[in-house]
Amino acid sequence: MFQFSMCSQKGTRMRDTVLLYLGILWLSQHFSGVHSLKCKCDLCPDKNYICETDGYCFTTTFETKTGGIEHQYRSGCLNRSGFFPPEYPLYCRNKSGVICCAKDFCNDFLPNSKEVLKRNSAEPSLWNLSSFEIMVIIVAPTALICALTIAYYFCRTSKQSRGGLHHHLQHGEDSIEAPDHPILKGVSLKHMIEMTTSGSGSGLPLLVQRSIARQIQLVESIGQGRFGEVWRGRWRGENVAVKIFSSREERSWFREAEIYQTVMLRHENILGFIAADNKDNGTWTQLWLITDYHEHGSLFDFLDRNVMDTSGMIRMALSIATGLAHLHMDIMGTQGKPAIAHRDLKSKNILVKSNGTCAIGDLGLAVRHDVTTDTVDIPLNNRVGTKRYMAPEVLDETMNVYQFDSFKRADVYALGLIFWEISTRCNVGGIYDEYNLPFYDAVPPDPTIEEMRRVVCIEKQRPNIPNRWQSCEALHVMSKLMKECWYHNATARLTALRIKKTLSNYRASEELKM
Known part of the structure; x- marks a missing residue:
């Protein structure tokens, strides 16, 4: 863009110079009146056979049979006002035997060769061409050179850009390298985020985000969903999660990155956002969302493999619950945080950390509440929440989508189902249940909206709570x-x-008992 601008400026200056030059030439020809051409005039005996003109001298000749040139002794002045066009008249070009010239007394000779006549004639030259012809001769090459220069730099820049962004999703060998930003030298991701956000925001400055994103080495695919793939990546020996969206999910990628970078969103129970970047590998555009990596994976995977006390x-x-409460909370102030509802809360969208706590992720469907206008910014994409976790009012389409509290209550309904999943894997006295999704015994693995509506809204079924949970205080609290x-009734939740x-x-209270 910079080279294009510079070339455009040069072209503009050249154009202005040419136009100024042509203007000066035209003014000198039309208004100076200082230069007066003297010519021999056979028709002016009273003026000593001399005439003066602001145009051309002319003479008539003919070629002899031997190839010589004979003068007909008919010469005089051709005034500017008497011919067309003024710069080089048709009279001089089309009349056979008429020679025009532009020097004093240039028609007062009897040439004995055609070359002498040509040197003195008014053959077309830069001074005899029209303004349009001069402009074409001078401006056209200049414009062509400028255009070629622009094309060269554009192609060169595009090629460098494609080369710098080249990447493919193979296991572990290739990575996108970029020069280190000064803030990245010798600093871990955790410390870097603490330095640059100070707890007031989420993610890193955009320049730093792109620097990190282009140095990440993809190691292995760890999951796949309707949006794309999740990879484990490495950056300076640290693991990161790279969520790669397909191009048709661009709106979801943009929305999730936008939500993650909401001021004051960073929280220990919200999946830590690191960077967002889009990369063109020459064939298609890759949309990356880079977050903290948790080796235990999703809550869904963890519960399938493990039990707990x-x-x-x-x-x-x-x-x-703490993470969801932080999402739902609006923090007032100039650097405040709007209330956010998740809209797709489920065990697959919750990550298990190494200390056994969880972090809520996948905010691509989240909505924010604008307190000043009391409106909800519903994202413009075609995705809907997961049917199995949809609240009754969502399934029967009675939810008031213009009231933000409706979205929060739908999140709480899904939270109750997640609590049921966790509780089934609680080992009390060696007794626990096999892991299953909510309503596993009432609907197919991939239920339709109609099937879920029938079970949840019409039959009003809920996941089964075993009687033995009542004998364990912790499970009793969870079941309640x-x-x-x-x-x-959503308002009762x-x-x-x-x-x-x-x-x-x-x-x-349990810690006090110990």
């Missing part, structure tokens, strides 16, 4: 909470903050 269950449930999360406080108080 009651303290682990409460710790996990509390962390999810989940029941209050999945009420059919608990808030995420109330759930967080209940679990926090229970854990504190």
Whole structure:
């Protein structure tokens, strides 16, 4: 763009110079009146056979049979006002035997060769051409040179850009290298985020994001969904998760990156956002979302492989409720955070950290509440939430989408189902259930909206709560909470903050007993 601008400026200056030059030439020809050409005039005996003109001298000749040139002794002045066009008249070009010249007394000779006549004649030259012809001769080559220069630099820049962004999704060998930003030298991701965000925002400055993104080495694919793939990547020996969206999911990628970079969103129970970048590998555009990597994977995967004790269950449930309460909370102030509803809360969108707590991820469907206008910014994409976790009012389309609290209550319904999943994997006295998704015994693995509506809205079924849970205080607390999360009447459900406080108080009381 810079070279293009410079070339355009040069072209403009050249054009202005040529036009100024032509203007001066035209003015000198039309208004100076200083230069007066003297010619021999056979028709002017009273003026000593001399005439003066602002145009050309002319004479008539003819070629002899021997090839010589004979003068007919008919010469005189051709005034500018008497011919067309003024720069080089048709009279001089089309009349056979008429020679025009532009020097004093240039028609007062009897040439004996055609070359002498040509040297003195008014043959077309730069001074005798029209303004348009002069402009074409001078401006056209200049414009062509400028255009070629622009094309050269454009092609060169595009080639460098394609080369710098080249990447393919193979296992572990190739990576995109970029010069280190000064802030990256010798600093871990954790410390870098702490330095650059100071807790007030999420993610890194855009320049740093692109620097990191282009140095990441993809190692292995760890998951796949409807949006694309998730890879484990490496950056300076640190693991990161790289969510690669397909090009048709660009809106989801943009929306999730936008939500993650909301001011004050960073929280220990929200998946840590690192960077977002889009890369053109020459064939298609890759949309990257880079986040913290958690080796245990999603809650869905963790529960399928592991069981836990009651303290682990409460710790996990509390962390999810804490993360959701932070999302739902609006923080007032100039650097405040809007209230956010997830809209696709499920065990596959929650990551398990190494300490047994959880972090909520996948914010591509999230909506924000604008307090000043009391409106909800619903994202413009075709995705809907996961049918199995949809609240009754979502399934029967009775939810008021213009009221933000409706979205929060739908999140709480899904939270109750997640609590049920966690509780089924709680090992009490060696007794626990096999891991299953909610409504596994009522609908197919991939249920339709109609099937879920029938089960949840018409039959008003909820996941089964075993009687043995009532004999365990921790499971009893969990079962009571989940029941209050999945009420059919949305306004009767608990808030995420109330759930967080209940679990926090229970854990504190258990710690006092120990």
